[in-house]
Amino acid sequence: MIYREPFVLYLNISVCIILLFLTLPTLLNRKEELKVRLAFSSIFFVVIATCIGNLFSIYADNYRMAYIGYLIFFLSLSFGPIIYYYVKKLLGSEVSKSILFSLIPGILAVGYGIYLAFAEDTTQQAVFKQMKDGEHWFYEITNLLTLVLTFVYGVKSWIFLKKSSKTISADGSPTFRLKLAWAKEFILYISGNVLVFLILVLVLTKAFAVPTMSMDLIGMPIFMLFVYLLISIRSMMMYKDFEHQLELAKIEKDKLIQVQRLEIARDLHDSLGAQLTFIASVSDGLKRNSEHFDAKTKTKIRNLADFSENSIEELKNALWILNSEDIKLEDLKNKVLNFINSAGEAREDINFHFHWEIEKNSPLSSKWAVNLFRIVQEIINNSLKYAQAKDLWLSIVQKESMLILKFRDNGIGFDPEKTKSHSFGLGNVKQRVEQMNGHLLLESSPGEGTSYFIQFPLQ
Numbered sequence: 001m002i003y004r005e006p007f008v009l010y011l012n013i014s015v016c017i018i019l020l021f022l023t024l025p026t027l028l029n030r031k032e033e034l035k036v037r038l039a040f041s042s043i044f045f046v047v048i049a050t051c052i053g054n055l056f057s058i059y060a061d062n063y064r065m066a067y068i069g070y071l072i073f074f075l076s077l078s079f080g081p082i083i084y085y086y087v088k089k090l091l092g093s094e095v096s097k098s099i100l101f102s103l104i105p106g107i108l109a110v111g112y113g114i115y116l117a118f119a120e121d122t123t124q125q126a127v128f129k130q131m132k133d134g135e136h137w138f139y140e141i142t143n144l145l146t147l148v149l150t151f152v153y154g155v156k157s158w159i160f161l162k163k164s165s166k167t168i169s170a171d172g173s174p175t176f177r178l179k180l181a182w183a184k185e186f187i188l189y190i191s192g193n194v195l196v197f198l199i200l201v202l203v204l205t206k207a208f209a210v211p212t213m214s215m216d217l218i219g220m221p222i223f224m225l226f227v228y229l230l231i232s233i234r235s236m237m238m239y240k241d242f243e244h245q246l247e248l249a250k251i252e253k254d255k256l257i258q259v260q261r262l263e264i265a266r267d268l269h270d271s272l273g274a275q276l277t278f279i280a281s282v283s284d285g286l287k288r289n290s291e292h293f294d295a296k297t298k299t300k301i302r303n304l305a306d307f308s309e310n311s312i313e314e315l316k317n318a319l320w321i322l323n324s325e326d327i328k329l330e331d332l333k334n335k336v337l338n339f340i341n342s343a344g345e346a347r348e349d350i351n352f353h354f355h356w357e358i359e360k361n362s363p364l365s366s367k368w369a370v371n372l373f374r375i376v377q378e379i380i381n382n383s384l385k386y387a388q389a390k391d392l393w394l395s396i397v398q399k400e401s402m403l404i405l406k407f408r409d410n411g412i413g414f415d416p417e418k419t420k421s422h423s424f425g426l427g428n429v430k431q432r433v434e435q436m437n438g439h440l441l442l443e444s445s446p447g448e449g450t451s452y453f454i455q456f457p458l459q
Contacts, residue, residue: 003217008059012051015221019044022232029239039086040235046075046082047224050216058213063128064121069139070113074106076146080153083190087157087183091164091176102149109142134211143212147198154191161187174248182238186231193227327369329398330361336376340394347384351391358398362458371432372405378425379407379452387411387450398458407452413444 002008023044027037053072057065081102088095116127130136161184200219204210283304290297333356344352364372376394383392389411397404419426426442429452433440438456 003058003211003214004061008217009055012055012059012217012221015225016048016051018225019048019228022228026235031239031243033089036086036089039082039089042082043079043086044228046079047221047228049075051221054216058131058217063124066124066128066131067113067117070109070116070142073109073113073142073146074103077106077109077142077149078103079146080150083150083187084153084157084160087187088160090179090183093160093164102153105142105145105149112138132211132213134205134209140212143216144198144201147194147201150194151191151198154187154194157187158184158191178238178241182234185234189227189231189234193223197223327364327366328361329358329364329403332364332369332372333358333396335373336394336396339373339377340380343380343384350384350389353391353393355393355395355397357396359400360398362398364458368436368458371436372403375405375429375432375454378429382425383407383409383411383450386414389449401458402455403458405452405454408449410449413446413448413450415446416442416444 023041026032027041029037050072053068057067057069057072081099085095085099116124119127127136131139134140161180164180197219200223201212201215204219205212205215286304290302336356337354340352340354344350380392380394383389387409389409391410393406393408395404395406397406416426430440433454433456436456438454441453442451443453444450
């Protein structure tokens with residue numbers, strides 16, 4: 001009996017190891033939905049389990065282990081439905097519960113396996129002999145049914161894919177189109193090869209009296225290994241195409257966002273900018289001629305002028321961010337320095353100490369830059385409002401791929417635990433640091449001043 005030759009053992013073990021390594025990349029690829037990964041991997045694991053089961057039940061030539069083959073038939077008979085499930089889930093479609101009816105042949109095979117496991121020795125011997133002689137009808141039919149069911153579900157999958165091709169809208173995503181093309185290719189590989197293997201089995205077992213056991217232990221592993229190698233190679237190529245399409249889509253999205261940002265910046269400049277300039281001009285005029293007003297009105301006019309000036313400065317900052325896709329560290333330095341100079345002019349009683357040290361003028365995304373700028377604004381404004389400090393020290397240093405911000409004042413300090421629940425500004429700082437995957441350390445206590453240590457990775 002050729003299926004008892006040593007090379008058969010090596011063949012099946014080698015196929016199991018190769019298939020396991022082939023399916024691991026897909027199983028570990030988190031870019032795909034978990035259900036899709038599990039379904040695709042199951043297609044490989046069914047063949048692995050079948051090879052292992054055949055070694056225990058057939059290659060061992062032990063009639064007492066024959067029942068294992070029938071238990072494994074449950075997986076083999078699920079091969080077609082799993083393929084159908086994979087194709088539908090790949091395209092984001094729901095699978096009808098009627099697919100559960102396809103498990104009935106597998107359940108019957110398991111039932112027969114359980115019966116055989118507890119049958120008498122003589123029955124087990126007789127069944128195993130019939131299997132070897134090709135005379136056990138249940139074994140022969142179940143083997144053929146495995147291939148027939150797979151082919152039927154392959155046809156069913158193809159019909160579903162043809163319908164999907166017709167219903168897909170003209171503006172369907174490139175990724176979906178790639179998946180649809182891959183699903184068609186995958187079904188053609190599986191269905192075509194299963195049909196060829198089914199014909200081969202019928203010809204060899206019926207015309208040339210090759211035992212079905214030999215086909216299970218030799219023909220199936222060799223044939224499936226060839227098919228799965230092809231599928232794995234094409235699957236890897238498909239995911240490369242997916243990644244390429246995602247990169248292109250990201251570039252297009254970024255371009256669109258940049259265009260929209262430029263339009264918003266232009267509209268803000270033309271409308272809000274003009275209005276704020278007009279308000280600033282009026283308030284300046286009132287301020288120059290305020291000698292005729294009482295003290296209360298003068299204060300209001302002065303506040304209005306300051307508010308207008310600050311609003312224009314904030315608008316300039318917003319336009320700077322909107323007009324920039326990437327912002328260099330040196331550009332950010334200039335913005336921070338301008339803000340500190342403005343704060344210093346407004347509060348001449350406070351000494352500002354600014355230190356900036358970078359190793360490379362790296363680009364930051366506008367989101368990263370605005371977060372850092374707003375953090376600096378929030379920390380300094382909080383200190384100006386509440387700290388009653390005489391000196392403020394701000395240091396921003398780049399160390400390799402990290403940016404480190406250190407701030408310290410010699411003000412009255414506060415209790416962070418008592419303040420954090422109702423401090424909107426401090427909450428804002430923490431939220432922005434988290435958005436940049438950074439780390440924040442705040443140290444303060446009454447009478448001891450306040451210190452911030454913030455670091456985050458450069459993109």
